[in-house]
Amino acid sequence: xxxxxxxxxxxxxxxxxxxxxxxxxxxxxxxxxxxxxxxxxxxxxxxxxxxxxxxxxxxxxxxxxxxxxxxxxxxxxxxxxxxxxxxxxxxxxxxxxxxxxxxxxxxxxxxxxxxxxxxxxxxxxxxxxxxxxxxxxxxxxxxxxxxxxxxxxxxxxxxxxxxxxxxxxxxxxxxxxxxxxxxxxxxxxxx
Numbered sequence: 676x677x678x679x680x681x682x683x684x685x686x687x688x689x690x691x692x693x694x695x696x697x698x699x700x701x702x703x704x705x706x707x708x709x710x711x712x713x714x715x716x717x718x719x720x721x722x723x724x725x726x727x728x729x730x731x732x733x734x735x736x737x738x739x740x741x742x743x744x745x746x747x748x749x750x751x752x753x754x755x756x757x758x759x760x761x762x763x764x765x766x767x768x769x770x771x772x773x774x775x776x777x778x779x780x781x782x783x784x785x786x787x788x789x790x791x792x793x794x795x796x797x798x799x800x801x802x803x804x805x806x807x808x809x810x811x812x813x814x815x816x817x818x819x820x821x822x823x824x825x826x827x828x829x830x831x832x833x834x835x836x837x838x839x840x841x842x843x844x845x846x847x848x849x850x851x852x853x854x855x856x857x858x859x860x861x862x863x864x865x866x
Contacts, residue, residue: 684747688729689736699729703748707755716759724762728754798859802852810845817842 687695704725711721728751735741743750803811809830816826823835832838853859 678746681743681747681750685736685741685743688733691733696729699751700725703751706748706752710752710756711759714756714759715763720759720762721755724755724759728758731758794858798853798856799849802849802856805852806845806849809841810848813838813841814845814849 684695684699686692687699704722707725708718708721711724712718716724732751732754803814806814813826813830816829821829823838826832826838826842827835830838832841
């Protein structure tokens with residue numbers, strides 16, 4: 676047999692009685708908030724869960740007669756905690772799924788970047804080999820960070836200015852050769 680207090684709450688929920696609903700919020704929301712906070716939830720989570728459970732109870736009480744074997748407070752708090760635990764599991768599953776997706780996406784992007792870098796390097800090497808012997812030699816030294824003075828002395832240039840001009844012309848030729856290649860145009864964002 677249902678207690679009078681339980682019957683009062685069930686009837687109030689099923690009829691949408693504002694006074695009963697306000698009393699339920701006033702009396703039981705603080706308990707539910709405290710318990711959900713103890714289980715890694717926030718006050719906002721507790722309010723959402725509380726409202727969700729009340730809506731479920733409204734639907735249940737409207738469909739059929741319902742008898743609560745314990746106090747309404749115990750029933751409501753347990754229903755809220757069970758709903759919260761389901762929500763937590765769902766969030767953990769979603770987070771793990773998102774993290775797994777992020778890891779796989781990150782790996783795919785890294786792999787794709789690696790392939791693109793290899794293609795770029797191959798294109799660079801191919802076009803570098805097409806440069807004159809002199810351009811290849813001066814750019815090799817330049818890329819090794821050899822000073823202009825040392826390049827001048829090693830390759831017999833008249834001045835460091837001449838070395839800088841030659842480096843500029845050779846780099847320009849290499850860049851022009853790479854940019855005119857169809858592979859560069861196809862992957863222009865990657866180079």
